[in-house]
Amino acid sequence: AQSVTQLGSHVSVSEGALVLLRCNYSSSVPPYLFWYVQYPNQGLQLLLKYTTGATLVKGINGFEAEFKKSETSFHLTKPSAHMSDAAEYFCAVKDSGAGSYQLTFGKGTKLSVIP
Amino acid sequence: SAVISQKPSRDICQRGTSLTIQCQVDSQVTMMFWYRQQPGQSLTLIATANQGSEATYESGFVIDKFPISRPNLTFSTLTVSNMSPEDSSIYLCSVEGRATNYGYTFGSGTRLTVV
Numbered sequence A: 001a002q003s004v005t006q007l008g009s010h011v012s013v014s015e016g017a018l019v020l021l022r023c024n025y026s027s028s029v030p031p032y033l034f035w036y037v038q039y040p041n042q043g044l045q046l047l048l049k050y051t052t053g054a055t056l057v058k059g060i061n062g063f064e065a066e067f068k069k070s071e072t073s074f075h076l077t078k079p080s081a082h083m084s085d086a087a088e089y090f091c092a093v094k095d096s097g098a099g100s101y102q103l104t105f106g107k108g109t110k111l112s113v114i115p
Numbered sequence B: 001s002a003v004i005s006q007k008p009s010r011d012i013c014q015r016g017t018s019l020t021i022q023c024q025v026d027s028q029v030t031m032m033f034w035y036r037q038q039p040g041q042s043l044t045l046i047a048t049a050n051q052g053s054e055a056t057y058e059s060g061f062v063i064d065k066f067p068i069s070r071p072n073l074t075f076s077t078l079t080v081s082n083m084s085p086e087d088s089s090i091y092l093c094s095v096e097g098r099a100t101n102y103g104y105t106f107g108s109g110t111r112l113t114v115v
Helices: none
Strands: A003-005 A010-014 A019-021 A024-026 A032-038 A044-050 A056-058 A064-068 A073-078 A087-094 A109-114 B004-007 B010-013 B019-025 B031-037 B043-050 B068-072 B075-080 B089-096 B104-106 B110-114
Touching (some): A024 A073, A032 A064, A044 A056, A044 A073, A073 A087, B019 B089, B043 B068, B043 B075
Parallel strands (some): A010 A109
Antiparallel strands (some): A003 A024, A019 A073, A032 A087, A056 A064, B089 B104, B089 B110
16 A cells, blocks of 8 residues: 655744755555645645656646655755745655555645744 | 535534535546544555445444535535544645646544544
8 A cells, every 4th residue: 555754743934045845655556636725714736746748847826846756755856935835735645556546645734934 | 626615624423413614626526535544644545436336444443433425526515423632633624636736635634523
């Protein structure tokens, strides 16, 4: 079964600083990878996803993530944090095989942005 | 991308009662999913609901407790039956398919409190 590890349940950065949220997965076959953001009292919004092709994926709101097969990682970055980025971020994976639909989520990382 | 309307957005219910949550999508989708997010936790898949067939439940979830209907390609309901305080969670529906560019789109969630 897939598992997802998000290092750091809570990350604080200063406004304008680099945002780095870490995600590692366990799979012998490269899965499909997703990052979601959840603002307080809201559902999940897809930031970006990797399925195939270019390993550097650009998403909404200036976020990007790089799939590194050798490290089984899919870390999320943003060059300059904004106050509006404060939210909880979830990494998720899905088996890339046909007929596989289940998303497995990490435990989430809460991002705080300090003015 | 598909837009999901989930109702109710929140409710406070007495223990022993049942609540039905509705998920309406503005596009036809094959795959619909129901998730639970317990306080401070990540998302756990309850079941997968395909139109025209019985829902497929994940380990730890049973149909008697969480009956699901999927009458057509744009609508599904999840009922939380015989509720106890342990059922207090956010319940989210999700869809995946061509309408979501094969990402997973989530509803805004139903915040349930059982007293």
